[in-house]
Amino acid sequence: MYSQQAKTPMSYQLFYSDRSAAQGVRVILEELGQTYELIEVDIKSSGPRSPELLAVNPNGLVPVLISEEGPIYECGAIFTFLCDRHSEFGLAPGPSDRLRGRFLQWLFFFSSSLQNAFSMTHRANRFSAVESGYPGVEQQGCKRLTSLWQIVDEAIGEKLWLLGESFSAADIYLFMLSTWLSAEYGHPDLGQFSNVKRISDKVMQRPSAAKAYPALIGAA
Numbered sequence: 573m574y575s576q577q578a579k580t581p582m583s584y585q586l587f588y589s590d591r592s593a594a595q596g597v598r599v600i601l602e603e604l605g606q607t608y609e610l611i612e613v614d615i616k617s618s619g620p621r622s623p624e625l626l627a628v629n630p631n632g633l634v635p636v637l638i639s640e641e642g643p644i645y646e647c648g649a650i651f652t653f654l655c656d657r658h659s660e661f662g663l664a665p666g667p668s669d670r671l672r673g674r675f676l677q678w679l680f681f682f683s684s685s686l687q688n689a690f691s692m693t694h695r696a697n698r699f700s701a702v703e704s705g706y707p708g709v710e711q712q713g714c715k716r717l718t719s720l721w722q723i724v725d726e727a728i729g730e731k732l733w734l735l736g737e738s739f740s741a742a743d744i745y746l747f748m749l750s751t752w753l754s755a756e757y758g759h760p761d762l763g764q765f766s767n768v769k770r771i772s773d774k775v776m777q778r779p780s781a782a783k784a785y786p787a788l789i790g791a792a
């Protein structure tokens with residue numbers, strides 16, 4: 573399946589929920605040809621998180637990746653950890669590559685600014701102490717999503733991928749976040765950001781994405 577000279581696959585566990593950032597980590601694991609076990613977690617309920625999840629991430633959030641080095645949480649950290657560990661697949665520019673800074677910029681921007689704007693629309697109760705404040709938070713989240721995606725769209729311009737000529741894990745992150753855009757939450761439509769959509773559509777065609785997103789893309 574993979575043309576690269578891969579080393580022996582390592583084995584991972586991934587605390588996982590559909591439509592969460594763990595789905596993006598799954599795409600990375602597929603791209604890297606690694607073996608992994610999904611540990612399904614219910615993150616929809618407002619009740620307490622399972623002791624198993626809290627033991628590896630006291631924040632009670634997914635994704636959490638378990639390797640023989642222990643658990644790691646934070647999607648951007650997991651992406652970077654995996655890409656660096658399996659650098660033979662070329663999914664991330666190496667530490668001395670001139671594109672390294674730009675790569676990290678997008679990962680951090682996605683995980684802080686963009687993911688946070690999505691949270692404002694999904695979990696307004698975390699941003700306002702009173703219920704009457706929720707609609708304002710949700711509205712502001714949608715406004716931020718529009719302006720932040722616009723920034724990404726303009727940065728891509730006519731480039732093939734976020735980093736220019738070469739595909740990277742940052743494009744997978746972009747794809748993952750683009751799948752969260754939903755009219756149900758009043759989000760802007762992906763079609764408003766034609767450059768983002770172009771990259772997202774190309775990632776969607778990869779076997780790794782089909783495997784991790786069967787409901788969206790169809791059976792792998």
Ligand SMILES: N[C@@H](CCC(=O)N[C@@H](CS)C(=O)NCC(=O)O)C(=O)O
Pocket residue numbers: 591592593594615632633634635645646647648683687695
């Ligand atoms: N900054 C964290 C955010 C993780 C996060 O918000 N995960 C969501 C799913 S994408 C979650 O577990 N939500 C459950 C909850 O908020 O209770 C990361 O990038 O990993």
